[in-house]
Amino acid sequence: MKKIYVAALAYLIAGLAGGLFYRxxxxxxxYTGDTQLAVVHTHLLALGMLLFLIVLALDAALGISGHRLFTLFFVFYNSGLVVTVAAMTVHGIRDVQGEDPLAAVSGIAGLGHILITLGLIHLFLAIRKQAAPRWRAAEAGGAREAEVGRAS
Known part of the structure; x- marks a missing residue:
């Protein structure tokens, strides 16, 4: 649980620093035009801090952090978010400097998005693994209550 909290805190700090850097x-x-720098801080705060605060609550409720699926989520997701935000930052700096965008930066951002997607898939698999027994128990309990209701 501590590493989830640390990740949320790190993304909070990075998000605030990203907003300050942009400004x-x-x-x-x-520079008064549009730039990728304008959304770096929101990506870090929403996809970083907020997501990890939600994951922290899920871990408290379901205990998902002790599984290999969670470890894969943590590695893929963090790697993907860092790569994506780095590409956005490079693209934004080039915008402000009046330079043309680089196709390689877009490709790298795409790889970051793929890693984020892999991370989210593993997160949902970890949640399902931990929550499925509870779902089955709840469904069985609901079926028993329905039978008792019909018998009376």
Missing amino acids: EYTKAHD
Whole structure:
């Protein structure tokens, strides 16, 4: 659980720093146009901090962090988010400097998105593995209650 909390905190700090960088960097270059830098901080806060706070609550309820599926989620998702945000930052800096976008940066961002997707798949598999016994027990309990209701 502690590593989930640390990840959420790290993304909070990175998200706030990303917002500060965007504001100060564009101001220093007198840039007023659209740039990828404008959404780096929201990606870090939403996909980083908020997601890991939700995962922290899921871990408290279901105990998902002790499984290999969770470890795969953690590695894939964090790697993907870092790669994606790094590509967005490079793209945004090039925007502000008036340079053309690089196709390689878009490709790298795509790889980051693939890693995020793999991470989310593993998260849902870990949740299903831990929650399925509870679902079956709840369904069995509901079926018993329905039988008792019909008998009376």
